[in-house]
Amino acid sequence: ETGVTQTPRHLVMGMTNKKSLKCEQHLGHNAMYWYKQSAKKPLELMFVYSLEERVENNSVPSRFSPECPNSSHLFLHLHTLQPEDSALYLCASSLGDTQYFGPGTRLTVL
Amino acid sequence: GQQVMQIPQYQHVQEGEDFTTYCNSSTTLSNIQWYKQRPGGHPVFLIQLVKSGEVKKQKRLTFQFGEAKKNSSLHITATQTTDVGTYFCAGPNTGNQFYFGTGTSLTVIP
Numbered sequence: 001e002t003g004v005t006q007t008p009r010h011l012v013m014g015m016t017n018k019k020s021l022k023c024e025q026h027l028g029h030n031a032m033y034w035y036k037q038s039a040k041k042p043l044e045l046m047f048v049y050s051l052e053e054r055v056e057n058n059s060v061p062s063r064f065s066p067e068c069p070n071s072s073h074l075f076l077h078l079h080t081l082q083p084e085d086s087a088l089y090l091c092a093s094s095l096g097d098t099q100y101f102g103p104g105t106r107l108t109v110l
Numbered sequence: 111g112q113q114v115m116q117i118p119q120y121q122h123v124q125e126g127e128d129f130t131t132y133c134n135s136s137t138t139l140s141n142i143q144w145y146k147q148r149p150g151g152h153p154v155f156l157i158q159l160v161k162s163g164e165v166k167k168q169k170r171l172t173f174q175f176g177e178a179k180k181n182s183s184l185h186i187t188a189t190q191t192t193d194v195g196t197y198f199c200a201g202p203n204t205g206n207q208f209y210f211g212t213g214t215s216l217t218v219i220p
Contacts, residue, residue: 043198043210090152097141097202101152
């Protein structure tokens with residue numbers, strides 16, 4: 001266990017649905033990250049929050065909307081997704097450089 | 111843009127054989143980290159190297175950071191079935207942007 005939890009672990013949604021992914025850490029870390037991991041592709045960094053402020057947004061489509069209400073929680077709001085958005089979405093947190101990952105949410109978009 | 115490439119992409123070895131994965135960054139990294147992701151799991155931090163030319167060992171695993179801080183290697187001696195997984199290098203560049211490598215997937219045949 002790394003101390004980073006993600007819910008739900010699995011999610012199936014239609015293209016017109018709206019859903020949210022949740023990430024929680026109680027490690028005292030001050031940065032949180034969203035990554036997308038697709039089959040046969042490297043980890044893609046989506047968003048970085050440091051001290052609850054978004055510091056990086058790597059050209060992610062607007063159908064993905066992050067929210068970081070406090071240093072322990074991170075959300076990824078999803079709406080009107082496409083089938084190619086199906087992937088494993090990993091949350092991570094860090095205090096220095098080392099990142100601690102959650103178990104991920106396996107997302108399938110039908 | 112910056113790239114962090116790993117070779118090989120896939121490696122199948124007989125149990126007991128050695129294994130090496132190589133990591134090459136297009137720019138200098140402040141430090142290099144290695145992560146292991148078991149099948150169906152999430153990346154787990156293994157080690158961090160900071161100094162140019164640094165070598166660290168963890169039991170059967172040997173990690174090296176190149177003199178120019180642009181490449182690194184992970185060598186596993188006498189692989190075991192528990193070594194199965196994908197190994198990622200990662201690190202921040204001098205601009206503090208964090209990148210993951212493309213990963214090497216290791217299969218160990220009993």
